[in-house]
Amino acid sequence: MAPAILAPGARAQRGWEPMRPVQFIIPAGTGGGADQMARVIQGIVSKHGLMKQPMVVVNKAGGAGAEGFLEAKGARGNPHMLVITLSNLFATPLATGVPFNWKDLTPVTMMALDEFVLWVKADSPWKTVADVIAAAKDQRLKLGGTGSKQEDQIIAAAITKSSGAPFTYVPFRGGGEVAVQLVGGHIDATVNNPIEAVTHWRSGALRPLCVFDDKRLAGTEKMTDTQSWSDIPTCKEQGLDVDYLMLRGIFMPAGVKPEQVAFYEGLMAKVRETPEWKELIQQGAFNTTTLTGDAFRAWLTKEDERHKTLMQEAGFLAQPS
Amino acid sequence: MEEIGLLMQGFAVALQPDNMLLMLIGVVLGVLIGVLPGLGGANGIAILLPLTFAMPPVSAVIMLSCIYWGALFGGAITSILFNIPGEPWSVATTFDGYPMAQQGRAGEALTAAFTSSFVGAFVAVVMITFVAPVIAGFALRFGPPEFFAVMFLSFASFVGMAKGSPLKSLAAMMLGFLLAAVGMDTVTGQLRMTFGSSEMIRGFDFLVAVIGLFGISEILCSIEDGLSFKGQKAKIDLKVVLRTWKEMPKHALLAARSAIIGVWMGITPAGATPASFMSYGVARKMSKDPAGFGHGKIEGVIAPETAAHAAGTSALLPMLTLGVPGSPTAAVLLGGLIMWGLQPGPMLFVEQKEFVWGLIASMYLGNIAGLLVVLVAVPWFAAILRVPFPIIAALILTVCAIGAYTVSNAEFDIVLMLIFGVVGYVMKKLDYPLAPLVLALVLGDRTEEAFRQSLLVSEGSMGIFFHNWLSGGIMAAGIALLAWPLLGWLRGVIASGMGRARAA
Numbered sequence: 124m125a126p127a128i129l130a131p132g133a134r135a136q137r138g139w140e141p142m143r144p145v146q147f148i149i150p151a152g153t154g155g156g157a158d159q160m161a162r163v164i165q166g167i168v169s170k171h172g173l174m175k176q177p178m179v180v181v182n183k184a185g186g187a188g189a190e191g192f193l194e195a196k197g198a199r200g201n202p203h204m205l206v207i208t209l210s211n212l213f214a215t216p217l218a219t220g221v222p223f224n225w226k227d228l229t230p231v232t233m234m235a236l237d238e239f240v241l242w243v244k245a246d247s248p249w250k251t252v253a254d255v256i257a258a259a260k261d262q263r264l265k266l267g268g269t270g271s272k273q274e275d276q277i278i279a280a281a282i283t284k285s286s287g288a289p290f291t292y293v294p295f296r297g298g299g300e301v302a303v304q305l306v307g308g309h310i311d312a313t314v315n316n317p318i319e320a321v322t323h324w325r326s327g328a329l330r331p332l333c334v335f336d337d338k339r340l341a342g343t344e345k346m347t348d349t350q351s352w353s354d355i356p357t358c359k360e361q362g363l364d365v366d367y368l369m370l371r372g373i374f375m376p377a378g379v380k381p382e383q384v385a386f387y388e389g390l391m392a393k394v395r396e397t398p399e400w401k402e403l404i405q406q407g408a409f410n411t412t413t414l415t416g417d418a419f420r421a422w423l424t425k426e427d428e429r430h431k432t433l434m435q436e437a438g439f440l441a442q443p444s
Numbered sequence: 445m446e447e448i449g450l451l452m453q454g455f456a457v458a459l460q461p462d463n464m465l466l467m468l469i470g471v472v473l474g475v476l477i478g479v480l481p482g483l484g485g486a487n488g489i490a491i492l493l494p495l496t497f498a499m500p501p502v503s504a505v506i507m508l509s510c511i512y513w514g515a516l517f518g519g520a521i522t523s524i525l526f527n528i529p530g531e532p533w534s535v536a537t538t539f540d541g542y543p544m545a546q547q548g549r550a551g552e553a554l555t556a557a558f559t560s561s562f563v564g565a566f567v568a569v570v571m572i573t574f575v576a577p578v579i580a581g582f583a584l585r586f587g588p589p590e591f592f593a594v595m596f597l598s599f600a601s602f603v604g605m606a607k608g609s610p611l612k613s614l615a616a617m618m619l620g621f622l623l624a625a626v627g628m629d630t631v632t633g634q635l636r637m638t639f640g641s642s643e644m645i646r647g648f649d650f651l652v653a654v655i656g657l658f659g660i661s662e663i664l665c666s667i668e669d670g671l672s673f674k675g676q677k678a679k680i681d682l683k684v685v686l687r688t689w690k691e692m693p694k695h696a697l698l699a700a701r702s703a704i705i706g707v708w709m710g711i712t713p714a715g716a717t718p719a720s721f722m723s724y725g726v727a728r729k730m731s732k733d734p735a736g737f738g739h740g741k742i743e744g745v746i747a748p749e750t751a752a753h754a755a756g757t758s759a760l761l762p763m764l765t766l767g768v769p770g771s772p773t774a775a776v777l778l779g780g781l782i783m784w785g786l787q788p789g790p791m792l793f794v795e796q797k798e799f800v801w802g803l804i805a806s807m808y809l810g811n812i813a814g815l816l817v818v819l820v821a822v823p824w825f826a827a828i829l830r831v832p833f834p835i836i837a838a839l840i841l842t843v844c845a846i847g848a849y850t851v852s853n854a855e856f857d858i859v860l861m862l863i864f865g866v867v868g869y870v871m872k873k874l875d876y877p878l879a880p881l882v883l884a885l886v887l888g889d890r891t892e893e894a895f896r897q898s899l900l901v902s903e904g905s906m907g908i909f910f911h912n913w914l915s916g917g918i919m920a921a922g923i924a925l926l927a928w929p930l931l932g933w934l935r936g937v938i939a940s941g942m943g944r945a946r947a948a
Contacts, residue, residue, distance in 0.1 A: 221645070
């Protein structure tokens with residue numbers, strides 16, 4: 124009996140731990156970037172035994188993620204729920220008017236930032252950003268992206284605002300589909316995340332023109348015969364003043380205790396130390412910035428404001444009904 | 445023939461004893477998952493995926509693809525026995541499978557379903573083995589207009605197959621489109637018809653609707669008919685398998701046609717659900733006895749099952765070669781590949797030969813293992829119908845409720861399921877066909893999306909649907925199918941007109 128009596132004391136020393144299975148909500152569909160990352164995290168946690176309780180991944184994609192966010196908002200004080208977020212954390216409530224804001228959640232940690240790259244077909248005549256801008260002014264190119272009034276279309280609108288070149292934005296369901304539509308020549312350009320298009324780049328079907336970040340990507344390993352991630356110029360270098368990064372962060376419902384937040388902060392820090400995580404980061408050419416606590420909150424506040432401005436300029440805000 | 449050598453290597457990997465064991469475990473788990481409606485292949489694989497992370501990638505994917513096979517086989521069981529399709533592509537199987545079970549021919553229907561699934565999947569695997577590189581590129585030709593054309597063809601081949609009043613079919617189909625439109629509109633990013641309710645944001649999930657429309661309403665009807673299952677008198681033993689097999693060669697042509705439809709729909713990548721509907725519609729149109737469909741014709745089981753599995757299998761091809769999942773299940777498998785450090789896409793076939801051919805070899809073996817497992821179990825499955833109705837009805841209701849809940853972990857969906865049950869019951873009593881409603885609900889939003897994407901690309905011109913031979917050809921085929929009954933009617937009018945002229 125002695126171990127059973129000792130156990131609560133031991134637990135108290137190590138701080139709070141989940142007592143039930145932890146539900147991990149993905150406010151997006153299966154197969155997308157957030158889904159991939161959440162499933163990798165789940166895999167790492169179970170493979171390395173980082174948590175005693177299992178982690179259960181649930182997709183709540185309805186209403187561009189509103190379903191998942193509203194569920195988390197309604198689960199106030201529940202320490203057995205995590206949410207992974209993408210830009211729809213800001214964009215969905217702004218575009219649809221769903222009553223939700225990131226302040227309805229408790230920020231835990233920023234895992235990474237996802238980059239965006241301007242892609243065209245490898246056999247297209249456009250070799251630089253200037254070529255694309257000129258062509259778009261001439262004949263209005265078709266730019267494909269994931270979802271409507273979300274990150275991809277926000278970037279498209281920002282390109283138009285900065286360069287004056289109009290694009291016809293064609294929304295699709297997921298990043299993988301967008302990349303294949305470009306390879307098939309049904310659209311002219313995309314702003315796919317690196318991980319969504321990397322395999323087509325390596326097979327020689329796509330050409331990256333610029334990355335929407337203020338510095339170049341980190342990877343120096345050759346991805347094709349001649350190019351590595353770091354060889355892709357930034358859009359600013361190419362004369363297009365647009366930068367955009369997408370949050371891959373972990374949140375909890377509001378009203379949870381600090382020791383509970385601390386547990387998940389620690390858990391995710393351990394996740395980031397594993398070789399599987401490093402593999403994912405390298406494959407997807409993620410920006411490895413991580414933030415927690417007040418710095419993370421400050422970043423979120425700034426980003427929320429920025430989305431409001433960007434979306435207002437593009438006319439994407441929901442009309443109050 | 446480099447492929448043969450690689451495939452043999454793959455067999456050597458897949459035939460190692462521990463991999464064989466994983467295969468068996470996978471198939472049994474898969475069948476269990478497939479039997480529970482709502483749990484489905486995608487959820488099942490998602491739950492079991494973490495188990496496989498400790499294994500080498502080849503073993504892991506062998507086990508997962510066997511779960512996938514098992515789930516594909518298992519989906520047919522509840523469709524035939526209880527009129528509850530466990531997966532979207534099993535809906536067409538209920539049209540004739542369930543009447544067969546009611547006539548005491550459940551064993552026959554199950555055997556036919558399993559065997560034709562096997563045939564369909566086998567044809568698709570052979571295709572993947574030998575022509576993968578050639579065909580993989582074909583999926584690239586499918587932009588929004590081509591995709592819409594395929595959807596149009598599915599609807600066209602299905603129209604007129606409903607019994608009874610065409611106006612009632614049309615009304616049911618329109619109701620399906622209406623329900624499909626609820627929720628997020630991908631093209632504008634706006635919520636539609638949610639009336640400010642957060643429960644409505646999800647829209648109407650197909651499975652919840654189908655469990656209610658088919659399963660619950662069937663229980664209501666059975667209660668009205670005096671609390672009994674009609675199929676319970678059936679004599680059941682393993683001989684039914686052999687008896688049915690003796691019949692099968694007669695339908696070889698039908699199976700071949702259905703397999704071709706399936707493979708084609710799988711790589712396009714429209715998927716298994718439209719494939720099963722289209723194949724059923726075409727089988728009915730080409731049959732000498734179209735009126736017999738829907739009343740327990742074995743062809744009505746063979747056609748959709750063959751096509752669905754051919755499509756389900758060939759849908760793995762775009763996943764491996766292009767990184768685009770052809771189905772939700774394939775999407776979860778895709779996540780698994782990334783976890784094992786494999787990046788799906790064109791480079792996979794070049795850089796990970798051992799993995800790819802191990803997977804393909806496991807498709808052959810898993811399919812055979814799956815067939816053996818389910819065939820041996822046919823008598824037991826069919827024997828479920830002998831359980832007294834009050835007991836089995838309670839069990840079915842429970843399983844339905846769990847299924848509806850599992851789709852998106854929402855209690856509200858159980859309420860929706862019950863509402864759909866009542867709607868289904870009323871529609872049956874008033875002779876409104878359920879099939880067009882379900883078809884429109886499953887394919888409605890993808891069709892609408894493809895249509896609007898096309899018009900965005902063409903800046904509003906309808907000519908885009910005929911802009912090349914591919915989409916133009918498919919559209920023309922669809923229009924011809926739609927016009928078929930009209931032509932028959934015209935011929936009748938002309939013939940009778942000539943007759944009258946001659947008489948005069």
